Amino acid sequence: MTDSQSLSALQPGRTVLPITDPDDPRIAVFRDIREKDLVRRSGFIAEGTVLLDHLAISERFRAASLLVLKNRLPGIADRIERLGSDCPIYVAERDVIDAIAGFPMHRGVLAFGIEREAAPTLETVVAKAAAQARKPILAAIGIANHDNVGALFRNGAAFGVGVVLLDETSCHPLYRKALRVSVGTVLTTPWHHGGDAETILKSVCEAGYQPVALTPSAEATPASLDPARPLALFVGAEGPGLPASVLRRAMGLGIPMAEHVDSLNVAVSAAIVLARLFEARSAG
Amino acid sequence: MTDSQSLSALQPGRTVLPITDPDDPRIAVFRDIREKDLVRRSGFIAEGTVLLDHLAISERFRAASLLVLKNRLPGIADRIERLGSDCPIYVAERDVIDAIAGFPMHRGVLAFGIEREAAPTLETVVAKAAAQARKPILAAIGIANHDNVGALFRNGAAFGVGVVLLDETSCHPLYRKALRVSVGTVLTTPWHHGGDAETILKSVCEAGYQPVALTPSAEATPASLDPARPLALFVGAEGPGLPASVLRRAMGLGIPMAEHVDSLNVAVSAAIVLARLFEARSAG
Numbered sequence: 185m186t187d188s189q190s191l192s193a194l195q196p197g198r199t200v201l202p203i204t205d206p207d208d209p210r211i212a213v214f215r216d217i218r219e220k221d222l223v224r225r226s227g228f229i230a231e232g233t234v235l236l237d238h239l240a241i242s243e244r245f246r247a248a249s250l251l252v253l254k255n256r257l258p259g260i261a262d263r264i265e266r267l268g269s270d271c272p273i274y275v276a277e278r279d280v281i282d283a284i285a286g287f288p289m290h291r292g293v294l295a296f297g298i299e300r301e302a303a304p305t306l307e308t309v310v311a312k313a314a315a316q317a318r319k320p321i322l323a324a325i326g327i328a329n330h331d332n333v334g335a336l337f338r339n340g341a342a343f344g345v346g347v348v349l350l351d352e353t354s355c356h357p358l359y360r361k362a363l364r365v366s367v368g369t370v371l372t373t374p375w376h377h378g379g380d381a382e383t384i385l386k387s388v389c390e391a392g393y394q395p396v397a398l399t400p401s402a403e404a405t406p407a408s409l410d411p412a413r414p415l416a417l418f419v420g421a422e423g424p425g426l427p428a429s430v431l432r433r434a435m436g437l438g439i440p441m442a443e444h445v446d447s448l449n450v451a452v453s454a455a456i457v458l459a460r461l462f463e464a465r466s467a468g
Numbered sequence: 469m470t471d472s473q474s475l476s477a478l479q480p481g482r483t484v485l486p487i488t489d490p491d492d493p494r495i496a497v498f499r500d501i502r503e504k505d506l507v508r509r510s511g512f513i514a515e516g517t518v519l520l521d522h523l524a525i526s527e528r529f530r531a532a533s534l535l536v537l538k539n540r541l542p543g544i545a546d547r548i549e550r551l552g553s554d555c556p557i558y559v560a561e562r563d564v565i566d567a568i569a570g571f572p573m574h575r576g577v578l579a580f581g582i583e584r585e586a587a588p589t590l591e592t593v594v595a596k597a598a599a600q601a602r603k604p605i606l607a608a609i610g611i612a613n614h615d616n617v618g619a620l621f622r623n624g625a626a627f628g629v630g631v632v633l634l635d636e637t638s639c640h641p642l643y644r645k646a647l648r649v650s651v652g653t654v655l656t657t658p659w660h661h662g663g664d665a666e667t668i669l670k671s672v673c674e675a676g677y678q679p680v681a682l683t684p685s686a687e688a689t690p691a692s693l694d695p696a697r698p699l700a701l702f703v704g705a706e707g708p709g710l711p712a713s714v715l716r717r718a719m720g721l722g723i724p725m726a727e728h729v730d731s732l733n734v735a736v737s738a739a740i741v742l743a744r745l746f747e748a749r750s751a752g
């Protein structure tokens with residue numbers, strides 16, 4: 185059986201294109217993904233089947249092309265069927281795929297994802313959350329750590345936030361590491377990246393949300409949250425915390441902790457508050 | 469000013485020993501710490517000033533020796549004073565210290581830590597938690613990921629657990645990565661590593677604790693926890709979860725989550741339950 189036969193048997197009617205040269209211009213977007221660990225102007229890299237599944241059901245993003253290790257193709261045929269028929273499937277042997285990626289690509293599945301249309305504005309995503317039973321909003325200010333941004337998405341999605349808002353100083357959620365740590369929720373949870381803290385604060389207030397600032401010194405605790413009130417939870421980086429402009433206008437909220445403990449991870453703190461709110465909203 | 473003058477001026481009465489040869493047998497314990505990322509039979513490596521501070525106040529562990537980048541010595545003189553006077557301070561220039569560690573040692577502070585006496589038994593640490601106003605117990609079963617073990621300690625310490633119990637299949641908390649992620653709480657929170665889930669379950673039950681198993685399918689939620697009752701929270705690895713023997717005898721507890729969400733990180737889940745319990749105990 186020739187290569188093209190085995191490939192066409194897997195994906196009848198799909199464009200399956202063998203790649204044998206790492207310098208093939210068709211797969212340029214997948215080249216050296218670790219070194220240029222940056223959101224490309226035109227799209228992003230999603231690695232592995234978990235992210236591929238989120239991409240397949242994403243309203244906002246779609247797979248523009250796929251690069252798959254040849255021996256992984258049979259195992260992910262069903263998943264590939266869920267992608268749009270206009271997504272070319274490039275297939276390569278291990279040595280070629282490793283040379284393209286720039287390191288040993290154990291997962292063997294890389295998707296190049298793009299926005300289906302122009303990215304939504306801040307007002308659009310906030311209005312959407314408000315329209316969905318005023319789902320809580322999670323606003324991240326100055327979160328430069330990729331793991332933390334990814335974990336904020338994962339935890340936010342677990343507790344049904346309507347949107348994640350990231351200010352311009354926070355890292356972009358489509359960075360490879362943030363995307364991976366989010367276990368794909370960056371692709372399925374509405375979000376907006378950009379603007380400063382004041383702009384974000386103004387936007388949520390205008391939509392009728394109560395801004396709540398997570399800050400260690402606050403006296404109010406999660407038990408005092410009113411589940412009937414639409415809530416926008418603001419979190420800042422460990423160390424600097426939230427800007428004074430946010431602290432001034434938001435209700436402060438602190439998580440009671442043992443003495444002599446400095447702080448919790450920001451995504452853990454957010455999870456504690458959002459879990460509490462979710463349980464109260466579910467019960468009410 | 470000679471080297472020995474500058475060093476003795478910093479630490480009067482302390483043994484400050486310059487190291488110029490990476491193969492010097494006195495600093496063998498610090499050699500190639502990344503490659504043999506294992507708990508040494510006789511002790512462990514604590515990296516950076518945060519861990520050094522926890523080592524200085526630890527009841528269970530102490531610094532047996534210290535290896536410091538020469539230009540960092542003035543900045544950490546106060547911290548060194550807090551260590552026992554029997555702890556030799558080895559000092560080296562950057563090229564020597566990097567050659568010893570086996571990689572660029574940005575932090576420039578390495579402590580070799582040891583137990584002050586024999587490690588406490590399971591019964592001892594459980595009894596100690598029970599004697600301290602029956603502080604909650606956190607029991608980790610099958611947590612092989614170093615980050616998760618470190619994060620469980622950090623979150624457990626934040627919410628005042630009396631002891632962390634890890635079964636023999638969980639990773640050892642003195643592994644370098646676990647220690648670092650714990651931000652030093654492995655050194656200041658009582659714990660025991662070893663035994664199987666059944667042994668741990670038996671031990672906490674005999675001490676009068678109610679075993680509670682964190683498991684997605686359970687109907688009881690964190691709101692239903694009785695803060696007056698001594699609680700031992702059991703958590704398992706994502707995927708396999710807790711063994712049937714634990715699920716049979718423990719009260720199941722689930723964290724309400726949005727639909728279509730698989731799971732949370734284990735340390736985040738534990739934090740949500742322990743935070744709830746801590747707030748209720750503080751209020752009660």
